[in-house]
Amino acid sequence: MKHTDIKDLFASSDKYSNGSVTVCGWVRTARESKSISFIELNDGTSLRNIQLVIDKENAKTVYALPSVGTALKITGNFVPSERNGYEIAVTDMEVLGECPADYPLQKKFHTLEYLRTIPHLRPRTRFFEAVFAVRNELSFAIHKYFHSHGYKYMHTPILTGSDCEGAGEMFRVTTQPWNANYKNEEEYFADDFFGAKAGLTVSGQLEGEIAAMGLGKIYTFGPTFRAEHSNTTRHAAEFWQIEPEVCFADLHDIIEIAEDFIKNIIKEVIDNCPEELAFFNERSGNGLLEKLRGVINSDFIKLKYTDAVEILKKSGKEFKYPVEWGCDLQTEHERYLTEEYFKKPVFVTDYPADIKAFYMKQNPDGKTVAATDLLVPGIGEIIGCSEREADLVKLKNAMAKRNMPLESYTAYLDTRKFGSVPHSGFGLGFERILMYITGVQNIRDTLLFPRTVGSL
Numbered sequence: 001m002k003h004t005d006i007k008d009l010f011a012s013s014d015k016y017s018n019g020s021v022t023v024c025g026w027v028r029t030a031r032e033s034k035s036i037s038f039i040e041l042n043d044g045t046s047l048r049n050i051q052l053v054i055d056k057e058n059a060k061t062v063y064a065l066p067s068v069g070t071a072l073k074i075t076g077n078f079v080p081s082e083r084n085g086y087e088i089a090v091t092d093m094e095v096l097g098e099c100p101a102d103y104p105l106q107k108k109f110h111t112l113e114y115l116r117t118i119p120h121l122r123p124r125t126r127f128f129e130a131v132f133a134v135r136n137e138l139s140f141a142i143h144k145y146f147h148s149h150g151y152k153y154m155h156t157p158i159l160t161g162s163d164c165e166g167a168g169e170m171f172r173v174t175t176q177p178w179n180a181n182y183k184n185e186e187e188y189f190a191d192d193f194f195g196a197k198a199g200l201t202v203s204g205q206l207e208g209e210i211a212a213m214g215l216g217k218i219y220t221f222g223p224t225f226r227a228e229h230s231n232t233t234r235h236a237a238e239f240w241q242i243e244p245e246v247c248f249a250d251l252h253d254i255i256e257i258a259e260d261f262i263k264n265i266i267k268e269v270i271d272n273c274p275e276e277l278a279f280f281n282e283r284s285g286n287g288l289l290e291k292l293r294g295v296i297n298s299d300f301i302k303l304k305y306t307d308a309v310e311i312l313k314k315s316g317k318e319f320k321y322p323v324e325w326g327c328d329l330q331t332e333h334e335r336y337l338t339e340e341y342f343k344k345p346v347f348v349t350d351y352p353a354d355i356k357a358f359y360m361k362q363n364p365d366g367k368t369v370a371a372t373d374l375l376v377p378g379i380g381e382i383i384g385c386s387e388r389e390a391d392l393v394k395l396k397n398a399m400a401k402r403n404m405p406l407e408s409y410t411a412y413l414d415t416r417k418f419g420s421v422p423h424s425g426f427g428l429g430f431e432r433i434l435m436y437i438t439g440v441q442n443i444r445d446t447l448l449f450p451r452t453v454g455s456l
């Protein structure tokens with residue numbers, strides 16, 4: 001269907017000015033007086049609508065005012081207008097798809113809670129058009145960053161047998177219903193599709209490490225799945241994760257990479273989504289752009305876990321979860337550090353080994369690991385990061401301590417047996433950084449079809 005994107009019309013308005021153009025889209029608003037009809041049309045290519053003007057008195061054909069949501073193909077003259085910059089004086093209107101009166105998006109504004117009940121229609125709203133435009137630009141910026149820095153993009157498996165994080169949050173994958181004839185679990189799993197217990201990956205890291213061990217530096221960018229029962233505004237059962245893995249890099253190096261990467265992708269979005277960010281800036285009370293520019297232009301804090309605990313203890317705050325050395329930091333603690341104490345992103349480093357995953361490099365103190373979480377104001381953790389334990393014996397000990405079946409990890413352990421090297425990596429939660437950049441408060445409003453506990 002030959003037509004011009006509305007984005008193009010506005011971007012090259014000089015070229016199209018006073019000429020005949022054809023556009024397609026959906027009616028956002030429509031009103032008429034006795035002699036003139038005004039229609040706002042949107043085609044998803046731009047946050048901006050094009051205004052259509054129908055001169056009813058001089059039109060050759062009489063057009064009924066289309067209802068909100070109707071899909072149209074329009075031809076007309078693209079003319080300068082005092083109010084809108086440009087508008088289209090319609091000469092021909094074809095209804096591509098009618099939209100009956102029970103179309104739920106009749107009003108100009110709907111609450112996000114309401115829109116969550118109609119996820120199949122919400123991409124037709126300004127808010128979700130903006131969210132998905134930024135989501136798209138951010139994905140591209142991420143690929144661009146790694147591509148231009150010589151990383152190889154790896155596609156790690158989604159079906160897997162290993163629980164990378166060891167948190168027992170894997171979704172099971174099976175084609176085999178349990179029946180009472182199986183004597184035990186082993187027999188049941190052996191009879192299943194893969195001949196073994198299988199699930200959806202919680203992280204591509206272990207396979208990413210294996211790839212990096214030959215390719216030097218790689219990244220993954222794909223869906224990951226967690227059967228976490230945390231019903232919060234920051235947890236989804238299906239979310240996207242970016243996981244670079246870098247050989248010959250220690251914790252200090254990977255922190256530098258992570259900081260440069262975060263600043264770079266934020267800058268790309270600011271540069272390439274001006275309309276969308278202006279929209280989110282206004283929605284969030286005009287502090288958003290200033291915050292993002294501040295992030296790009298300042299150094300992130302690097303703070304040892306032990307020092308973080310001291311700051312929290314001295315804060316005089318009544319936390320719901322009291323802080324003691326050895327405890328995992330809760331959202332309230334993360335918020336205090338990033339929102340009240342430092343007011344900027346903070347890398348908390350060197351966590352107690354007991355609260356972190358098996359693969360992290362053990363520090364000489366025997367108590368902590370060379371790991372860091374990047375915490376940001378308003379969200380909390382957006383990155384989980386560590387130098388990996390490169391010593392085969394130490395790694396096996398950490399696994400044994402966690403009762404992990406070493407025989408299931410022989411491929412992974414071979415990376416430490418054959419030419420082991422210092423290496424590090426991190427995982428960035430894609431929806432979390434998207435929330436941070438847009439100021440969107442609920443992870444459910446960053447995904448096309450959010451999957452959360454109790455909701456598919």
Ligand code: 4AD
Pocket residue numbers: 164165202203204205226228234235236237239241243244381382383384385386425426427428429430431432
């Ligand atoms: O901290 P996590 O669990 O780290 C890993 O999975 C490592 N294997 C990463 C690595 O070193 N390659 O998860 C990484 C990030 C978190 O910081 C968070 O941003 C995001 O993934 N995340 C979630 N995002 C949305 N919903 C959930 N349920 C999430 N769980 C983790």
Ligand code: MG
Pocket residue numbers: 373381383384
């Ligand atoms: Mg984490």
